[in-house]
Amino acid sequence: MLWVVINHYASDIQPFRTTCPEHDRREPDNCPGTFTFCTANVILCPEFIVRFNNNRNVYWRVHEVAKRLLNQDPQLNLTRNLTQSVCREHIVETKLPVIDIILLQEVFERHNAHHLLQHLSPTYPYCIYDIASHKLSINCCLMGSGLFLASRYPVLDAFFHPYSRVSHYGMLVSLGVLSVKLDLGVMKGPEEEELRAVGYIANTHTQAYQGKKQILVAQLEEMRLVFNRFITKTHNPQKEVVVFAVVGGDFNCDNISPGDQPTRELPLFQEYEDPCRESAGRDKTWAVGSELRQQRMALLPMLDPTTFRTVLLDDVERRKFVLDADVQEHTTDLMYSSPKGDPITGELKPMEGGGGRRIDYLLLRVGDLARPVAYWFSSTMASLSDHIPVAMMIERKVEEGEEEMDKREKDREGQAGERRGEEGLNSKKQELF
Template identity: 30%
Template sequence: MFLPESPFPNRALAALDRLAWGLLTPSFWAADRLLDLQQTTAERRRQRQRRCGRCCGCAGQALAGLAYGVLLLLSLPFATLGLLLWLPVQARRRPFAYQYAAGTAPAEPWDLQQPRTFAFVSANVCLLPSGLAKFSNLGQTPQRAAYIARHLAPAPPEPPSARASLIEPRRGEADGYGGTLCTPRLPPGSVAVEMPAEAGEPVLSEHFPPDADFVCLQEVFEAGAAACLRRRLAGTFPHILSEVGARGLRGGRLKLLDSGLFLASRYPLLAARYHAFPNGAREDAAAAKGLLAVQVLLGSAQGQRVVGYVGCTHLQAPAADAAIRDEQLTLGLRWLQLFREAQEQRGDVVAFDVFCGDLNFDNCSRGDELNQRHRLFEVYRDPCRWQPGQDAPWAIGSLLNCLKIYEEPVSTPEKMKRTLSQPAGRQRYLAGPILPSGQPDPAAPGPWQGRRIDYILYRQHRGARPLRTEVAGVSFITQLATRSDHLPVALRLDVAPAPR
């Protein structure tokens, strides 16, 4: 065990934190219920179909709103006391909670002459308190959290020795990571990846990869949702970091939410570090967004550690804030490099270095041109991108049109996969290119593939290294149909001996 499990240095502070939340909970619950009175498009449709009609529904909402408002006012004195207690406690809190499943097998010896494969998943799951989730046309956070947890860990894990022979690129399958049947000529400097026989066909999968080694989630803000994920995923992912980020007063600003980052790993964590962005603005300033970096132990080879690095982040959201995102990317690159320099020991063998998350900009919009040209893409490789402003023809957007997520053609994973496989379906159900103001770009050439704002990037080792990292496959996942306004992305990396 290299990381402390509790986010607090002693039990007394943990008890004070629970007491503070107990005092804050009535006000928090009432405020959330007030916000939850706004309806999703699916709820409005169901209300119109009821016999009582719209009037009865509005009357019920008004009475409920009045009751919640009275409760909120009555609970404010307790909330004030809770806040005064909560703020100083947060100053002593560590920036994450670590869950370790006891009894897990240590990392096995690694023969550096044998190839290995690792699978990564990144997803924005929008697990905010239900009232806040309604602003993205989502609600029912506890139910969505249970669904997501159940499908991220669908079966007990297989022994690592057995998995080593099973995790191979699926060739010739349309539902996996794509089959390698043809590889067109790529622009200079681009990366060859698996793709279907038709160069324009998206690489879509209905399911999360059951053999994922690392899961990086964003917007796991709600405490109950985080607990559900930890409880369900523990059997598959023995090492979990959650509640990431420093709340309370930070840099003169009140952080009511943590970063929302959540990381689950099959492999032991050697070290973890969190850095908060100092430049969050507007609504994003209320959340402790930042960068989470971890070093994982993958095995040992001839007395040397075989390690990997994973970075996860969620950048500034408003579309007009490209300059803020640009600064956050620069900070993130610097922090990742410093973390790696601090943790790497003499003789370490580095198998991979992966950076992922919701970066809130795409590679197709004129409004995102500043971010598209950031130095990030000189350090890390994006397998879905050919050059600034041009994605691979099989790559599609990961951001859905949130007002249409309950429509029948995208209401199940199977239907969403079928719909997004067609140009007309992508045009209707994916968010389209934007201007610097965030408004839709009427001059965007069509048919467009949508805004791809969720990324998994990897870094190729430089210099003399015994291992080389190559992309084995990429997929966009429709598993979260009606449960998120983002498509999760998955990346499979082959790690093999470097050519001499």
């Protein structure tokens, strides 16, 4: 009762915690030429929910999740797998590239966030966590949003917006969108003036198992409007230039399933580019699903990133462990579903959308000063989550007069990537609290 009263009268207090070291007092650097993002639902929930999802002990997994997030390969950052003939073998990897900004979902408890910070903060000093808006009308003053952001770049502004329409368990969780503005360094303006380069990023987790209600349509449209308003409100066009606006997270819908037709036709997917999407209702041939069959998570092929990568590359084996994109209605039956074999022989065969329920997204706003050049599905979280992490690298478009600066940036890229990839291993843990 006291918790409810406190939240009622403290509703204007910042609904999240941050780590903001003294790095933001340094002299600004030139804006880099590339930026890499990762989103992952890591299921760091209360233990009884973890068991319900057929996952392992959360108190062990939180440390293992952090270690695998930091298991990054700088060589991947040298590839541009979207700018050449794309094949799945170059898209599905056992590790992550060197990541600049990490978006996590389902980091629900504060102590789990603190454990993540112990591992991540030496490499990612700017973090936002414990994000929630506790009200009886939003989450019954119970669970937070589970959203978590870790960045190499300083945070200039942040805003959390809880969704106004939820159902079922969503009434107990502060589902919403976190909008963040980042300081990327400096760039030259059209008259050689120095402008602050900024990037915008949104992290969201939407309603699961919506049933017959069109909750996801309302939430994704609300996210788009809230994020666009945040950009308009916080951007100073006289002193700043926006390099990118990226939306990521667990959308709980895919681009192929018949039951997800209303969501794939939203304006969001016209304003923001999905590198894995060929068109509404059709994914690129190299894309794979990201939502796993929960009842099979403890089987041998799921226990190791290398063997799980082999599974993801096979059109038949993948169907055994990743949900097919043939969902008619979002219900809890998805937790127990098995792949459908041939109606006559029962044999499991490749099919359109087989193992292709892709519900974890990274989208880039169309018309920004960057373009997607690489994309990855990573098997690094094998056995730790029922979601597959995805990563995207974008490259800044070079304006006239910036060619020489960009050339120098690319010459340093290999060394810088290797150095950043080793930071998390070589840095001593910092005491944050």
